[in-house]
Amino acid sequence: MEGQRFPLQACISGWSMLNRQAAVIEDIYFDPRIPHAAYWPTSVKSLVMVPIRAPEPIGAIGAYWARQHRVSAAEVEMLQTPGRLHLGRPGEYPGVCRAGAPGRGAHGATGRGQPAPACGDRRA
Template identity: 40%
Template structure:
């Protein structure tokens, strides 16, 4: 993984948060995350995932190669679902060393390490995944920036869905 430029990352995070503050729909939130998170993190791929009952749907991505956009999986059988259910970030430095990872789904991809962040304040209903082509620990500063972006997206999600009285899941 490349050495992050923390000043530039923080600047990009600030811009993304400003865009999120103006978002008026879930689609806008998803688009902002898809467009901004990869640049902020220096990741090789980003996905945005939405809970749909007992499944999770991969609804957007920006990655070196196609990953899972348009696919859905049982919530208990994927890392994004676990991050949503456990309401906490999950870092996996090597997908082949973590028994929670459904390796068959990752083998045809470039993904070797990842971080997953839940989105939503009162029971997450979405997640954002960052993926790298090299195995290794996720830079703590980069992880903190992605966690901040996910938390702010959760605040925006709450504001957007509260006004509609709708359940985002």
């Protein structure tokens, strides 16, 4: 999965950003929002993805489980907390996924070519 690119509309981080809400998925293989082929070579079974700055998302933060896991409300809340912080203007922090033109996504890119577990990057 690392370094692969997906259109914003075709990955779970993009879904979370476009819908401005958390995606809580107990079994990734039963959720149509997941690009299943990308996860086959991984050990991921469950995940939660939350937008960073939900009113105007600039990226997404995800947590993954290697075993099927029912995500609790407390776990979602914990993951959403850093996503509510003000991160400045897009591009102000080059290591953080930043917003740009919608329609493209970089699942796993941080803007410096460094891998990140989940990133619905909306740069053109």
